[in-house]
Amino acid sequence: MDHLLSIITFLPLVGALAVFASPGATARWLALGVSGLTFLLSVPLWFLYDPAGTGLEGWHTMQLVEGPYPWIADLGISYMVGIDGIALLLVLLTTLLTPIVIYSSFSSVHEKVSQYMGFMLVLETGMLGAFVALDTFLFYVFWELMLIPMYFIIGIWGGPNRIYAAVKFFIYTVVGSLLMLVAILALYFFHHAQQGFWSASILDLYHVVLPYRTEFWLFIAFALAFAIKVPMFPVHTWLPDAHVQAPTGGSVILAGVLLKLGTFGFLRYAMPLFPQATHELGPVIAGLAAIGIVYGALVAMVQDDIKKLVAYSSVSHMGVVMLGLFSFNTEGVSGSVYQMLNHGLSTGALFLLVGIIYERRHTRLIAEYGGLATAVPKFSVVMLIVTFSSIGLPGLNGFIGEALSLLGSFHAHPVATVVGTSGVIFGAVYMLWMVQRVIFGPLTNQANKELTDLTGREILYLAPILALIFVMGLAPRPFLQVMEPSVDRVLQQVNREVDLLAVTESAAHSGDAVRGAHGGER
Template identity: 65%
Template sequence: MALSSSAASSGNICPDFAIKVPMFPVHTWLPDAHVEAPTGGSVILAGVLLKMGTYGFLRFAMPLFPSGLHRAMPILVALAVVGILYGAWLSIAQKDVKKLVAYSSVSHLGFVMLGLFALTPEGVAGAVLQMINHGISTGALFLAVGVIYERRHTRLIADFGGLARVMPIYAVVFMIVCLSSIGLPGTNGFTGEFLILLGAFKSFPLATGLATTGVIFAAVYILWMFQRVMYGPVSNPKNAELPDLSLRELAVFAPLLVLIFWIGIYPEPFLSRLNPAVDTVLQLIQSR
């Protein structure tokens, strides 16, 4: 009776948090929300609001209803992996830069959920760290998209090209942020994804192997977008005289760039604060 009650309770609360994450297949609200929101709204949505769903799983659903969660674990892990791959494939197909970044969030947050559901110290710590990383990297991507949208009032990839010649400082900043989103070693994205995959492999080796291909797809859609926007000839005359980043805009990007390299090169100050809380949550789950 207790088991069925726990399963029913987790069945009621998990969909709410899944929509907020969002997980596949209840992710469809996110791309449109990002596209319609101003740059500041997208940054807040990616950096703060989406984490309410992942935090809800970690803080409420998993400790309060562990037995129901264990019964649903195969389905939840499968949805996380499908979200990783589906979000990546949809990102590859996008023609709008902002929509591409929005669908990439579905893929990246799939990694977060995979780490949480692994229920290993490495997986959960990596998931929490990746929540922070996603807010930094994806928030910076939305800021970068907002910079060129403010100047050109278009987000279509085909409307750009050759911006590295016109806006060299912006090109360097955009490149660093893109490499962070891919998870290049030395950036924050690598640290979180590596811990997630390491922890998840102990619990779900097959699912982790499939999820790893999402890292490759991320490199495909991010680098494809970067190449189309930054390189090639400046074929559109409207792009020929775009101003580079101002000091005010650089000041906004600077702390994000510092965090990208800090977490990527020396994550210990962050992990040392996360690990005790992660161990407490895992002990609470295992004790029930």
């Protein structure tokens, strides 16, 4: 099991080859089998990972590290993977959601089934790789690898306006990732200049010390790439289109995992690499996050299409995650990571539920529904639970993440947090208004009277999410304990700001001082 992370990462890709080659009916089960096996293999990670990081030196706690194995040795580019507590949780989220999505697609995808299932598995490898990569070029490869299958999933299996949505998704993301690539390159050159050897390892790049103006521009490049992915206001408009056009499975993965790569990117790359810029631009990002919370919620409120409503709610929820990240304290960042998981689960579940009624009624218009509690009680109960998870009812998972994120960010950005906290009102408004119009009220539409309630298969794939909604609300400690040391170590790096500013000022007089001071710190 020396290469467990690599096995988990590439198993779906290998499986995808077989799935592409199989006929549809086999491909379904094969894909489910592969993704299920990937999940089972990822479970031991939880036990192998040592949250305390006993015996590990320095501020980083990367564990289960493989490599570095030289890849392009002359350029210092290598294959290296490993996880900290944050990546661990996101890997588990990914391996859990993928089989759920594949299983849920059994009834929703009927054309080009093998390709769809194959793309899902390729996507899984891309996502897992991006979480575990410790080499920035490797990260970039995985980052781009995600883009392609998602582009096809939207473009081939999407709704009527799928091409527009897929292209928009592509353009936005490509713009961001190219900026990031250039920033990675720049960083890579700076590292060589300062340290005298070529390396693309993130752990090495963390040691690069840059003057503020350079940091500023590189941070902007990274931040834009990640902000598009999150998505933050005002670069969010690809998301509603992508979600509405994407097939259910695509939406679940998109909301559940892909968006997290944006926030994960901030936490792993943009923030610790450029601490000065992070702190300088913190208020701007916190402000945009707060605007995003309110803006996303208000626009969600006036949607007629349930899926679009959920899509905009993501803009709002991810705003909370961003606020938490830029709190620069343990409470806020831990809450933020927690909220990433929550959003993956509850928004994933919401998309699954929307998919379930869409399959039956072929409409997502709120006005077409009403009184579902009478027609499909099981569905309605699940919908209510997920709704309250989404709006942060204490006792369920959403509260822990939301409260900690906001608590933390209140310390760093009180004004933005006051604005952002109003999300607890608007969140209740748009979700409960939707529930009122879809679930409650009289059952008048004949088509709804004939709806069938959740099937066994649907209950089966919703059950793990529902269980986690309760478990993570009532017993958050195991999750928090896994992430806290990693969060603290990231924060140590991010909060070096004060020292660095002093160093940078002296650097204006002598370029060597930067490296000197830095070396001393090591």
